[in-house]
Amino acid sequence: MELEGIIGKIRGRGYKATPQRVAVLEAISAEQHQSLEGIRSRCPGVGMVTVYRTLDLLSGLGLVRRLDLGDGPRYELAEDHHHHLICEDCGSVAEFEQCPLDPRQLPEVGGDFEVRAHSLEVYGRCSACR
Amino acid sequence: MELEGIIGKIRGRGYKATPQRVAVLEAISAEQHQSLEGIRSRCPGVGMVTVYRTLDLLSGLGLVRRLDLGDGPRYELAEDHHHHLICEDCGSVAEFEQCPLDPRQLPEVGGDFEVRAHSLEVYGRCSACR
DNA sequence: CCGTAACTGAAAAAAAATTTCAATAAGGTA
């Protein structure tokens, strides 16, 4: 989704599309999986508190996803369902779309648990580090 | 693995099996997926710094695993490969052994990435919260 | 425009993690 669409969703939910929020959104959309520091440095005019609050807001709206891959939180635009390849040597994060889960097994492992979502991270060494 | 085995591994790697380390280990083995606070309250005589350092040591040795499921780090004894069912309502964490990954697809999604491990978390609602 | 509720950000506070360093003690050696 392009930025305009996301901004529309913010307004549609009754929140204001302030310049600070748009700036944070632009910072996030510049690169997936950024740390807070990375995002902050991309919108230097926005106060730290506002960055925190905007990340909370956008996460709550489901427009941004917070990732806990170790080494502190990272953020990404919540686009299509995908998973991550994480290099244990250099820390780089790559994405892949193909979901290697067997859809027949998922409800089965759940039992009486109602499955709503999942996240899968694959760890190893990237081609550059090999 | 029982505690004695783990303690043996600590010694085997050249580290001392101090009472503090054993106390932290006992605290962790009392319950999977505890927060730092939970672990600390189970070994009140051990200083905070030592708890942090012991968790680092045991994680580095692969005897304990740190989990980032949101809401701060949690720790578990690194037993057999398993995954987690996380209730979005009450926050409870359950385990399941059966790995629903299709083993044929995993190397494929990697491409020239060398896959070494993976982690899978399933989110939803537990039976109690339904 | 105007009014108002939502929003911002500086400052302070709280929470979480790390560093420092003098004192202690585990475990090997004789």
Add this chain to the structure above:
DNA sequence: TACCTTATTGAAATTTTTTTTCAGTTACGG
């Protein structure tokens, strides 16, 4: 067993990260 060496501990200080407060500002519907 007694001793020695080096790893380990923990109180205190420091740093880093996140949250709270609150007075001033602003987006935006009417």
